[in-house]
Amino acid sequence: MSTSISSTSLNAVALTQLALGSPWLMQSVPTSEASSSQVTASVVYPSVAKYLEALGAPLKMGNDARNVANALTSTMQSEMSQRPDLANAHFDFHSSNGSIQITSEDLSASELSWLQSKLNDNASLVASVKVFHDDAVSGYVKWSEADGTPLTSSQSDAVSARADGLGGFMSLFRLLGQDAQKYQMEDGDYKLANGSKMDLGQDPTTAAGFMLFAKSAQVAEDGTSSFVSTSGNRLYSGPLDVFQNTSVIPNFFPDSGTRSLGFSQTA
Numbered sequence: 001m002s003t004s005i006s007s008t009s010l011n012a013v014a015l016t017q018l019a020l021g022s023p024w025l026m027q028s029v030p031t032s033e034a035s036s037s038q039v040t041a042s043v044v045y046p047s048v049a050k051y052l053e054a055l056g057a058p059l060k061m062g063n064d065a066r067n068v069a070n071a072l073t074s075t076m077q078s079e080m081s082q083r084p085d086l087a088n089a090h091f092d093f094h095s096s097n098g099s100i101q102i103t104s105e106d107l108s109a110s111e112l113s114w115l116q117s118k119l120n121d122n123a124s125l126v127a128s129v130k131v132f133h134d135d136a137v138s139g140y141v142k143w144s145e146a147d148g149t150p151l152t153s154s155q156s157d158a159v160s161a162r163a164d165g166l167g168g169f170m171s172l173f174r175l176l177g178q179d180a181q182k183y184q185m186e187d188g189d190y191k192l193a194n195g196s197k198m199d200l201g202q203d204p205t206t207a208a209g210f211m212l213f214a215k216s217a218q219v220a221e222d223g224t225s226s227f228v229s230t231s232g233n234r235l236y237s238g239p240l241d242v243f244q245n246t247s248v249i250p251n252f253f254p255d256s257g258t259r260s261l262g263f264s265q266t267a
Contacts, residue, residue: 050146054253057139058246064132065176066243068169071125073214075118076207086111087208092168093119095133100126103168129169136163136252143253166250170205175248177201177213180220180240188229190220190240198225200242217242 080087089111091104102116119125140159144151151159181201190198198220204213219225223239243249 047146047148050142054139054142054146057135057142058249058251059244060135060139061132062241062244062246062249064128064135065169065172065249067128068125068132069173069210069214069217069243071122071128072119072169072210075122075125076210076214079115079118079207080211083111083114086115088206090203090205091115092170092205093129094166094168095129095164097164098126098130100129133160133163136166136250140252140254147254149254163252166252170210172248173204173210173213176242176245177204177217179245179248180242188227190225190227 086107089104089106091102091107091112093100093102093116095101100116100119102112102119104112107115137156137160140163141151141156177200181199198216200213200216200220202209202212202216204210220240220242
């Protein structure tokens, strides 16, 4: 079983360097000019705390994406029960001014309207989508404040609209699953208790596909599967969090002069 270093791990290392070792972020304060052995105390500039807080946004958004998936499950079950003819229709959805908007090339106008109504009737889903959006905006705002350029009211509105356009959740689930399948299952397979193979690489952009993804993601998080390497060795795995992957979760930060921090910024 290969081990990949996710950007989450890299961010954690970088955060430590920011807080503890970056010379341009620290200042030395002599305790006594007369002391034979000068002792210095390092003080972190206030803006650094805001950068660190902003950089935590993708991790929050990973948790938010999990909550979106959990809340979506009941609606997808209902769709498959009430409209089995739509079970394999591809669609996506995203935040739109506090509600949910669906896009699809497979659904007719009436079918799209019906499904969009079902998603918006799910209060838990709407709330989870809003939290994802708000955490993305919060990271952007805090980064701007750390840059010394806090947003005006009109700019905040524009950033909120841009956060609505970060992408669809079904597409995000697909990327999260495919990334886990590629890097966590490169040298073998995760086997379920019944001997079947865990598959996170399927397409979850339909109701039927999403239910398979959600089941696999939950089993991975429960840690009840075992890993069988290509050489036949069986290892019992721990929990695998599909959603905490900041190489896939959008990094929604301003395009500013702070690129020297070394983090990917996408506006």
